[in-house]
Structure formats: structure tokens, C-alpha cells
Amino acid sequence: MAGGLCAGRRGPVTVERANRIRAAAVLALLVALHFAVRPRLGSPRLTPDFLMLALILVAIRSRPGAAAVAGFLVGLLGDAMTPARFGAAALAHTLVAYVAAWGRAVFFADNLLVNAGLIGVGVWLRDLLVLVVSGTGGRGLLLELGVWSPLLALSTALAGVVVLAIFRNWLDIRLEE
Amino acid sequence: MARQPARLHSARDTVLLLVCLTLSLTALLGPREWGDAVGAGLRRTVAVPLLWLQERAEESRTSQARFRALASARDSVAVLAQGVPMLHTENDRLRALLGLGRRMTARYVPAEVLHQALPTDGRTLLLSAGGNDGVLPLQPVVAPEGLVGVTRSVGPHAAVVMTWTHPEFRVSAFTQGGETFGIVAPSVPESAREPLLELRGVPYRDSVPDGTVVLSSGVGGVFPKGIPIGTVIGVAREATGWERVYQVRPTVNPGTVSHVLVLTQSSTWPADSVPDDADR
Numbered sequence: 001m002a003g004g005l006c007a008g009r010r011g012p013v014t015v016e017r018a019n020r021i022r023a024a025a026v027l028a029l030l031v032a033l034h035f036a037v038r039p040r041l042g043s044p045r046l047t048p049d050f051l052m053l054a055l056i057l058v059a060i061r062s063r064p065g066a067a068a069v070a071g072f073l074v075g076l077l078g079d080a081m082t083p084a085r086f087g088a089a090a091l092a093h094t095l096v097a098y099v100a101a102w103g104r105a106v107f108f109a110d111n112l113l114v115n116a117g118l119i120g121v122g123v124w125l126r127d128l129l130v131l132v133v134s135g136t137g138g139r140g141l142l143l144e145l146g147v148w149s150p151l152l153a154l155s156t157a158l159a160g161v162v163v164l165a166i167f168r169n170w171l172d173i174r175l176e177e
Numbered sequence: 178m179a180r181q182p183a184r185l186h187s188a189r190d191t192v193l194l195l196v197c198l199t200l201s202l203t204a205l206l207g208p209r210e211w212g213d214a215v216g217a218g219l220r221r222t223v224a225v226p227l228l229w230l231q232e233r234a235e236e237s238r239t240s241q242a243r244f245r246a247l248a249s250a251r252d253s254v255a256v257l258a259q260g261v262p263m264l265h266t267e268n269d270r271l272r273a274l275l276g277l278g279r280r281m282t283a284r285y286v287p288a289e290v291l292h293q294a295l296p297t298d299g300r301t302l303l304l305s306a307g308g309n310d311g312v313l314p315l316q317p318v319v320a321p322e323g324l325v326g327v328t329r330s331v332g333p334h335a336a337v338v339m340t341w342t343h344p345e346f347r348v349s350a351f352t353q354g355g356e357t358f359g360i361v362a363p364s365v366p367e368s369a370r371e372p373l374l375e376l377r378g379v380p381y382r383d384s385v386p387d388g389t390v391v392l393s394s395g396v397g398g399v400f401p402k403g404i405p406i407g408t409v410i411g412v413a414r415e416a417t418g419w420e421r422v423y424q425v426r427p428t429v430n431p432g433t434v435s436h437v438l439v440l441t442q443s444s445t446w447p448a449d450s451v452p453d454d455a456d457r
Contacts, residue, residue, distance in 0.1 A: 035227045039234040044292035051294065065190030072197035080219035083337055084297035086212025087205030094197040127296045133205065134297050135344065144296050
């Protein structure tokens, strides 16, 4: 853990600050990956949603209220860039982030695969909410939720496993060995 | 691992959630102008560096493929261009003989499509070109294959396009040859395999065979005449004795298109297949 690196007279405060800076660096990296690398990876419907991954990682290490605020802000950004139904993404991201933070606190999900599942379910649930609120119905909804959303959720969950495996100390997320 | 009971829930968390939900629902249920204003404000401020990053990435991804396509197109055009001066002369003489004015040409702004991760990406698209490039609201957006949509809101560096998959999209259209006119709209209900269009308002007496190309008619003034929209693949439904609605397979898939042209000034799309007598 990072605590040993910063032990000193103002130990706990400095450690907490260092952890926040490291977590912010990882989140900034994910945002950069989303906008600078994701477009190069191929179809936007299959490549990992790094922004959603960052949001769920924030939710996992935050209180539900703070997670809801983060979700609202990320959703608002999504609405600005895909304004098919303005407000749909804000609503969906708020609910998913809140549920992720609450679920993590309740279910003690300190396992890498459980966290990956949480990320995948979060992406799928986000898509469900956005599509329903946007008025997508019938067969189009089934196709999206049965094919494209699971593929996006899977790729995002896999990216989440990699990020958690590499940066779990920086993100201050405890996982079972 | 033990958790702090206070972490599970608190009044503060509930208040924050309710505030966020209220704001989201206000954005969702409020007038569309509010959402457009907030979205445009975000695209002009916090999203600028993010869009800049994505635009560079899109350019990098497509540059090699576009270079090959451009080289191929340039070779083809070079061959065709050899006969152009003679055709121009001949065209000018014929137009002078018939008393016609000069043919209008289309002006356009090229733009990258910045695809997003949300599942509604495709109903609207974000373009890398905006007001600073000469793009205005309500301008047609086309790909080499045909119609993509129309610009809805425009910022200095980016523009939002309402594509043909958007439920509110409509375009006046006619069939190749000019026999049948109608309104093209997204198919309802949506197809299981692919999003389709419908050619509506076709009189019952008019029959449109499968495979007929549907083009924009120019009526309404937004879309110029002659942009390919799609191909008729069958009858969707019919009101006996009144009208037929035809299913149309679109020429462009907005979900995969990566490079488009915004037509900033046009009267006729330069397609050879456009009949001159279509303006009824």
C-alpha cells in the first residue's frame, strides 16, 4: 500500500492526499484513453467504454451520494455529445453510479471477478436506462440489449480487470488475493 | 472485511441523489431548447479538449485508409477529367440554346464523425466541424453513398447532426425517374436486424417496384434535390384504397460512417441519375 511511502509527522493526511492524487491520475488516464485511444480501437459499439469504467471505479471507492454526483456529471457530458434525448444519459449514469456505490458497500465485493461483473452489469444497466428513457422500443431495444450492450459490457469489464489488476493500490480498492 | 455502517447510507447521500435525479428529470422533461443550450455550452467549454483529443484520434485512424481511397479516386478522376472541358463547352452551348441559367454547384465542409459510447449514438452524431468552418443549423449532411441527416445545433468547433434514424427525422423524396413522391421517415416499429426507412404518402394507385432508388426531392428547401436516400425493398403496410407505405433500405448507416460532408450551399446534388423533370 501507499501508506509506507508517505509515513511521517502528518502521516494519515499526507497518505490520503497521495492516494487521491494517484486515483485522480488513473481516472485522468482513463478519460484520455476514452477520447484519444478508443476511437483507434475499432467499432465504437465494441470497444471498452473507459469513461463508464472510470465512473464505476469512482463509485466503488466513494459514498453513494458522491457517486451520484459523479454519475450526473458524466451523464451530462454524454448528453452534450449524444443529445438524442437530453437528460437520458444524466439520469442513467446517476442511477447506475449510485447503485454501484451502494451495492459495493452492501455486498462486500472485494473480488476481482465480482468487480468485473459489477462493471459489466453497470454498462448494461446504463444502456437499458438510456434506451428506455430515449423511447427505443420493440425489436430495436431487444437487439441493443441482447447483442450490442452485452458485447460493450464484456469489453469494458475486461478493461476493468486489467485496470484493477494494475492500479488497485493506486485506486485504494481492496481485493482478495 | 468489515464496513462502516455509516458508509451504507446517509441523509446526505439521499439528498445528493434526489438533487441529481431532479436535475436529470428537468433536463429530460423540460423544453428541448434548454437541453440544446446546456449541451452547446458544455461542448463550447469543458468538452473542447476532449473533442480535440477524439478528433485527432479519428483523423489518425482514418488517415491511411482515406489516403488510399483518395489516391484511387484521384486516378479515376484524372481519367474522367480529360473529357470535362469538351463537356463543359457542349453543356454551355446546349444551355444557351435552351435558355437555361448555369447549373448550381454544391459547396461543402468536410467533417469527421466523433462517435460516442452511448447506445443512442447514431440517432445524433457529433461532427468535428462547426460554425467557425461555415456550418449552420439545418444544413444537409451526406456521405459519399447518400443522405446522413441534417445539422441540428452548431457550436464554434462542433455540430450535432440529427440522422435519419432519429424519430423526428423527415425528408421529402421521390423515386428515381420522378414517378412517385412521398415523405421518408424512420421505420416504425424498428426492424429487428437493421434500422430501415419508410416512404410514406404514396397514392394507392402508384406502385413502386423493389429495387427502386429513392432520392431527396428538394421540396421544403432543406435538402437539395437528388441526394440518394435508399432503395425500396417492399411494401411495409397499406391503407386500402388510400395509400401505400414502402420499406426503404438506407444507403448510409450512421452508426459506422466516419467521414461526412456538410452541404453549406446547394440546390441540386450532383448526381447523374437525377431526372430534370422531377420538380413537379
